[in-house]
Amino acid sequence: MTANPITSAVNSQAVETAKSLRQLYFIRVAFSVVWVILIALFAKVSLLTASILLIIYPAWDIIGTFLDIRANSSNISKTPQYVNIVISSITTIAVFIALQKGVPEALMVFGVWAIGTGLIQLILGLNRKKLLGGQWPMIISGGQSVIAGIFIFISANDPTKGIASLAGYSAFGAFYYLLAAIRLSKSVKL
Template identity: 60%
Template sequence: MNSNSAVSSDTIQTAQSLRNLYFLRTAFSAIWIILLSSSLKSSPQLANILFIIYPLWDVLATFLDIKANPRQATKTPQYVNIVIGVLTTIGVALALQISIPAALIVFGIWAIVAGLIQLILGLSRRRQLGGQWAMILSGGQSMLAGTAFILLAHSPTMGINSLIGYSAFGAFYFLITAIRLTVTVRMAKLVA
C-alpha cells in the first residue's frame, strides 16, 4: 500500500466516523429541543436536568470525536473541550441552585469557549476533510450565542428560548457537515 492509499484510507475512516458522530449529534439536539420545549412550563425540574445534560453530552461527543481521529492527529483542543465541558456541567448544576440567570451566564461562557475550540478544529480539519465551513460558522455563531446568553441572562425566558435556538442551529450545522462528509467519503473512495 503506498502512502497516498494510506492517507486516503485514513481520510475515509475519519470522515466516516465524524459523519456518523455528526448525525448522532443532530439527532440528540433534535430530541433535546423537543424535550426542553415541552418541559419548560410543565416540568421545570426536567428542564433543569436537560440544561445540565447539554454540556455533559458535549463531553461524551468530544470523546467520540477523539476516537474518530487518526492517532497522529493532535487532540489537544478536544481534551481542553472535555475539561471545559465537565467544569461547565458542574458549574451549571451549581448555578441552577442559585438562579436561572446564573446558569445562563455559565452556559454562555462555555458556549464562547467551546465555539472557539470548534472554530479551531474546523479550520484545522478543512485541509484533510474539506467541507468544514459549517463547523467554522457554527464555532463563530456559538461564540456570539454565548455572548447573547450572558446578555440575556437576566431575562431568563429569552435566555432559555435562546438555548433552543442555539441547539437548533448547532444541529443544522452538524447535519450539513455530516452530509458534506458523506461526499468526502464517496470522493475519497473513488480516488482510492
C-alpha cells in the same frame, strides 16, 4: 504507474476518519433534535426537568467529544478536544451549582461555555479542513456559537428569556452538524 503506498494509506485514513465523523455528526444531530423537543415541552411546565436538561447538554458534549477523539484516527492534534472535555466537565458542574442560585446564573455559565466551545469548534474545523475538507459548517457553527454565547450571557437576566431560549442554540448546532455530515459525504467519496 503504481500508486504511492503512503498517499494511499493517508487517503484511506482520511476516508475512514470522514466516515466515523459523519456517523458521529448524525448522532449529535439526533441528540440535539431530541433535546430541543424536550426543552420546548418542559421549559415552561417543569423547571426541574428543564434544569436537568440544561445540565445534560454540556455533559453530552463530553461524551460527544470522547466519541470524536475515537473517530478521528488522523495525526491532527487532539488537544482542542481534550480542552473541550475539561471545559464541558467544569461547565456541567458549574451549571448544576449555578442552578442553585437561579436560572439567570445558569444561563450565564451556559453562555460562557458556548463561547469557549465555539472557539474550540472553530479551531478544530480549521485544522480538519486541511485533511478532510467539508468543514465549513463546523467553522461557521463555531463562530455562531461564540456569538450566541455572548447573547445568552448578556440576556441571561432578561425576564423574557429562560432555559427555553437555548432551544434555538441547540437547533442551529444540529443543523450545522447535519450540513457537516452531508458535506463530508460529498468531499470524501464515501
